[in-house]
Amino acid sequence: MTTTDVRDPYLAETEHVDPEIFRLIKAEEQYQVETVRLIPSENYTSRAVMEATGSVLANKYSEGYPGKRYYEGQRNVDEIETIVIDRAKALFGVEHANVQPYSGSPANLAVYVGLLDLGDTIMGLALPHGGHLTHGWTASATSKFWKSIRYEVDETTHLIDYDKVREMALRERPRIIVAGATAYPRSFDFKLFGEIAKEAGAFFLADISHIAGLIVAGAHPDPAPYADAVMTTTHKTLRGPRGAMIMCKEEHAEKIDKAVFPGLQGGPHENTIAGVGVALKEAATPEFREYGHQIVANAKALAAELRERGFDLITGGTDNHLVLMDLTAKKVIGKKYAKALDRANIVANYNTIPFDPRKPFSPSGLRIGTPSVTTRGMKEDDMRQIAAWMDQVADNVKDEDALDRIANEVRDFCRNFPAPGMHVV
Numbered sequence: 026m027t028t029t030d031v032r033d034p035y036l037a038e039t040e041h042v043d044p045e046i047f048r049l050i051k052a053e054e055q056y057q058v059e060t061v062r063l064i065p066s067e068n069y070t071s072r073a074v075m076e077a078t079g080s081v082l083a084n085k086y087s088e089g090y091p092g093k094r095y096y097e098g099q100r101n102v103d104e105i106e107t108i109v110i111d112r113a114k115a116l117f118g119v120e121h122a123n124v125q126p127y128s129g130s131p132a133n134l135a136v137y138v139g140l141l142d143l144g145d146t147i148m149g150l151a152l153p154h155g156g157h158l159t160h161g162w163t164a165s166a167t168s169k170f171w172k173s174i175r176y177e178v179d180e181t182t183h184l185i186d187y188d189k190v191r192e193m194a195l196r197e198r199p200r201i202i203v204a205g206a207t208a209y210p211r212s213f214d215f216k217l218f219g220e221i222a223k224e225a226g227a228f229f230l231a232d233i234s235h236i237a238g239l240i241v242a243g244a245h246p247d248p249a250p251y252a253d254a255v256m257t258t259t260h261k262t263l264r265g266p267r268g269a270m271i272m273c274k275e276e277h278a279e280k281i282d283k284a285v286f287p288g289l290q291g292g293p294h295e296n297t298i299a300g301v302g303v304a305l306k307e308a309a310t311p312e313f314r315e316y317g318h319q320i321v322a323n324a325k326a327l328a329a330e331l332r333e334r335g336f337d338l339i340t341g342g343t344d345n346h347l348v349l350m351d352l353t354a355k356k357v358i359g360k361k362y363a364k365a366l367d368r369a370n371i372v373a374n375y376n377t378i379p380f381d382p383r384k385p386f387s388p389s390g391l392r393i394g395t396p397s398v399t400t401r402g403m404k405e406d407d408m409r410q411i412a413a414w415m416d417q418v419a420d421n422v423k424d425e426d427a428l429d430r431i432a433n434e435v436r437d438f439c440r441n442f443p444a445p446g447m448h449v450v
């Protein structure tokens with residue numbers, strides 16, 4: 026069956042108007058259905074989220090905030106954005122929410138613009154140790170507008186050393202401390218970060234982009250009681266459209282709102298905001314709670330089986346949705362391994378590991394995670410099967426026939442797990 030054999034009511038017009046783009050969207054849909062997707066920042070949204078995101082709300086301009094707009098014609102948009110704000114506040118237990126940031130990077134920028142003066146010091150986790158670019162890494166503009174200092178993980182345990190974090194905070198007196206990561210397989214002690222920040226006279230930003238869905242589900246400690254601001258993307262474990270939210274204490278609300286608009290952004294993407302609203306409604310259900318816990322159970326099962334098969338894991342395992350593998354002992358290079366996995370229909374990304382002896386564009390690690398496979402209903406036994414294929418791929422990186430044979434097995438396996446929102450099977 027080819028992709029175009031499947032009639033898709035949502036893309037019928039696209040097929041008619043722009044067959045070239047249509048063909049590629051359908052090919053991507055097929056790809057997402059037929060592969061085991063292990064990129065920990067990706068997921069499958071529901072069709073409801075996609076519908077709201079692709080709706081007529083994309084036609085609107087609504088600069089400002091509900092009740093205080095610079096455009097007329099907001100009778101529906103104001104109601105929508107207010108509902109989404111209220112859902113965010115209820116779900117995360119926060120005093121204030123701004124749902125307008127276009128994505129995670131501009132949202133972090135807005136927190137800094139709102140709470141700091143230019144030249145103040147940001148203290149964040151170093152990128153090679155799991156932090157995000159926007160936590161003050163060299164390549165990010167956040168390190169140009171503000172001074173940045175970086176804490177690291179411990180050289181032997183690869184865990185955050187809270188004594189060292191405290192020591193650095195008291196010595197350097199940063200204006201803000203950022204806790205959050207893109208490649209840290211363990212839980213954050215947000216309470217302790219909050220205490221350290223208070224002691225150092227710093228603001229505390231919890232960047233929960235990767236783990237927001239786990240927090241909502243009660244599968245990871247919640248920073249809301251301790252943080253001045255909580256930033257999350259909406260498209261990772263939270264399973265919404267691509268966007269972000271900033272949540273904060275009432276005392277910071279005005280500064281944060283002004284930083285987002287008119288400080289950094291123009292018209293908010295109300296179509297995305299509506300999609301976020303749908304995702305937040307879905308995230309408030311008992312099914313989502315179960316989903317969050319299953320993500321972690323699956324990650325632990327995947328980690329255990331990989332270890333059993335001789336893979337080295339950073340910190341030895343995981344508490345959350347992701348596993349960071351050190352491939353040195355397996356004698357494969359991250360980039361080559363990720364490419365071979367993709368050929369075998371398993372999608373992951375090569376990643377720097379802490380104190381990596383190799384260069385960032387060809388590092389020693391591979392980063393995998395379970396949000397997407399868990400959305401498809403895969404369980405612990407399925408993780409063991411995936412680990413077995415990953416092991417076979419590592420042994421056959423250069424054997425294209427072997428990789429193609431595994432790819433066929435993976436494709437057949439995926440047929441047992443319908444992907445939400447998809448119209449191909």
Ligand SMILES: *Cc1c(COP(=O)(O)O)cnc(C)c1O
Pocket residue numbers: 066128129130131133157159205206207232233234235258268
């Ligand atoms: C993904 C992520 C971001 C940035 O989000 P984008 O939407 O890609 O800009 C920021 N911080 C953390 C911890 C992230 O994981």
